[in-house]
Amino acid sequence: MRALRRFLTRVFNSAAKRAHDERLREEIEEHLALQTAENLRAGLSPAEARRQAMLKFGGVEAMKEDYRAERGLLFIENLMRDVRFALRLLRKSPGFTAVAVVTLAMAIGANAVVFGVMNALILRPLNVPQPESLYGTEYGVDTGFQSYPNYVDLRDRNRSFDGLAAFTFAFVGLDTGENPSRANGYATSGNYFDVLRIQPYLGRFFHGSDEHGRNSTPYLVLSYAYWHSRFQDDRGVLGRVVRLNKHPFTIIGVAPPDFRGTVLFVSPDFFMPIVNQQQVNGENLLDARGTTHGIFETFGHLKPGVTPAQAVADLKAVGAYLEKTYPKEFAQESFSLGHEGLSSFGRAMRAFMTGLMLLAGLILLAACANLGSLFAARAADRSREVALRLALGASRARILRQLLTEAVLISLLGGTVGLLGSITLLERMSMWQPFPGAPIHVPLNPDARIYGVALVLALVSGFLFGIVPVRQVLRTDPYQIVKSGSTGRVGRRITVREVLLSVQIAICAVLVTSSMVAVRGLARSLDGNYGFETRNAMLVNANLAMAGYSGDTMPAMQKRMIETMETIPGVEQAGLVNNFPPLVYGAGSRTNVFKEETRDRTPSNIASMPYRYDVSPGYFDAAGTRLLAGRAFSWHDDKSAPAVAVVNREFAGKLFGSLTNAIGRYFTLQDATRIQIVGVVEDGKYLSITEDQQPAIFLPSVQSPSSQSYLVVRSHRDPQQLAAAIRSKLHELDAGLPVDIDTWSTLLVVVLFPSRVATVSLGVLGAMGAMLSIIGIFGLAAYSVSKRLKELGIRMALGAQRKEVLQAALGRAFKLLAFGSAAGLLLGILASRVLASIVYQATPRDPLVLAGVVLAMLLLGLLATWIPAQRALSVDPATLLREE
């Protein structure tokens, strides 16, 4: 109670400070007057009486300090005083302040951005309730791929999940009655929304109870974004019938705005029941247990109390049952659980983001080292002031607190600026659609965590660089400094400052090295050999199912389309590939291949799992894939002809030892089809640019027609004119056929995206590192020149040459630069191994990279020391010596 009362009075007193100071002054005055009078009565002279009175009273200032401490909140008052003093000092040196704030703003901004991305993509990927217990099952190596029947068994037989949902992708033509256009969505299990525990924004969702077998649930749920863009927020959309690939579906609901599907980057336009998928794309996957592409991913909430390890064991038990029951179609592979939303690329992305975060942390560290050395220099310049204050009785702790206040103030300023910048950037990024036409975007929503992280980083870095000058202050001997003046000694000793600077240069060299490695890797991957020629190749995506073709009408139509393409002037070759061409959207499917003599086609006897492409005659020429041996397909390789295949060199080598051996040999597929190899083509890239060499087989598309296909058209004509010509020709052929036309290189953007992002982010970090080292070297050089101006003047007066002056002034800075760069280069080379997983052909053992780094660091050094060097050279000994 008493303490509280005292505290409140203190708060009040802090506010009414002046009145109290006045009162104390008056009291002291009165006290002294009374004592003086007493002393006079005792017979002292007036002057002596007063002196004795004051002696008896004791140190007035110390008492005042005590009194103030007693009266108000000393801590806060001192803090305010420190802040005001620091602000005044910072205003006095705007250059220093600006450099410090900008440096920190960049470093903290970079960290906030990287953290923001990590937060959105890895820590909090889905906007659904209780994401922490939501797990996706990964089956086999890193993928969630399943067949639908297996999913159903997993769903019904597991005892660990509170409902297990599944989905895959559906690319359709959506016709509202006005204009049919392409739409990309998910085909989901009926319980999808219930498992996610989300509520519709409008209308209702479909449920597990709506499923009554194949094609029984013609319902459609729209995503909020698609409802907004395609239906202009029309609430009357509920109950409307639209056509997906010509089949009627009723719109029953709209998903909430912040729900963007269960795969990052791929936000769907709509959700349709998976049981109706056969109706839409003609492929019946509901009964095909042997395939792996019925389901993209299955996921569910773990029941309370069930650990992921228990769930995995449970899934394995179900897997064992499946293996026993369907030995031909199911082989137990590892099950694992991952947090839903990142799916297959989770691991790579996690590694990459962790790497980026590390680099960003390095940037911050470099910035701190930079600012630490700036502060140390500042403290050295202020040593006289510090000494004076120490002599006047200030405690060292008090002085340190003042310095620290200044540091934290700068860090908070820098942190605020950096945070504001990064929030703007993050918001821009989340609006960004990297690939026009593809349903891909990066959902980044800055939240409170980012603010927290930025604040913590700012404070930590403030303390970090604030404590650099501590030792210096603690060792200050006021007597020596006041006596000898502020210049001090120019020591030959290695100072903290120099160590910091070389550390910082090393960090920057690491960043510069890794960004160069990345850029070089990207450049290489851009003109790498993909096993086909992307230049002058046009891809035409025409989905025949969307125009109502099926069965036997498809191959005939496809043949007509190819022939029509070849009538366009300037077109050299045209061919067709089912589903997706290599490296487009990272999509591809593998197939199980057995040796000819294998009778028992169980999963354990699989000889190879090549990528499978169904292509038309003319495809290899159109794609620019070189035929190494044998022949390509002709139109005679149709359904009535024997089954044949063209394989790539890797496949031929793996199964038959050599290229020539393979020609004429046989292999079989899962369904026992016996296929003869008639040709071998060069190796290529299929799913991603960074993949190891994979086997691939090509089968005649006429033998297994599909509605979803791409025409490959090779021509040297201007892409835009060509696209227009293709469009009008296809329109002549069938006006109701929706077509997408892009160059092959454009579509490569998706597979190149990771390395692009990696390159850009590393490039930005590298540039920041470079800027930081410029600032650091500039700081040191400028400081040492200004400290030694007098010495330089004397040297010049004694006849020193320009070269010698420069050496004296900047030699040390350059030595540090060389040392730091060498260390950084070495570290960078080691660190770049990590990069190799993301950036194709990223190797630091590349003379160009090494030379580039050395050159870059040298340029940075020159740039940073240019101004100080000029200053050193322009020293006029006469003026200088006169001044002192």
Add this chain to the structure above:
Amino acid sequence: MKQKTDVLQGTLVLMVLKTLDVLGPLHGYGIARRIEQISGDLLAVNQGTLYPVLLKLEQEGAIASEWGASENNRRARFYRLTREGRKQLQAETQDWEQTAAIIGRFFEAKAEDLS
């Protein structure tokens, strides 16, 4: 060092309260003189240290102060004991006497008493 000031301040508080209790309202100088007279050299050097103590007591509500006229007719701040201060004095006197008695007994005790 720190401990010594604490003890000093503790005794000083008690002395201030007792002085005001015995002599009634007094200004700072008066209190200082009185303490000096009784305690000898405790305040002989640092009379100024009294003022922070006075302020502390006033903030705790043990004493109150107001402006008045001193003997040479100048404006001076007069301190007086409040009811709360009187209670505090009583309590602290008791505490002090107890402590003093215990310490006294310790000092009186001889080796043979303890065996």
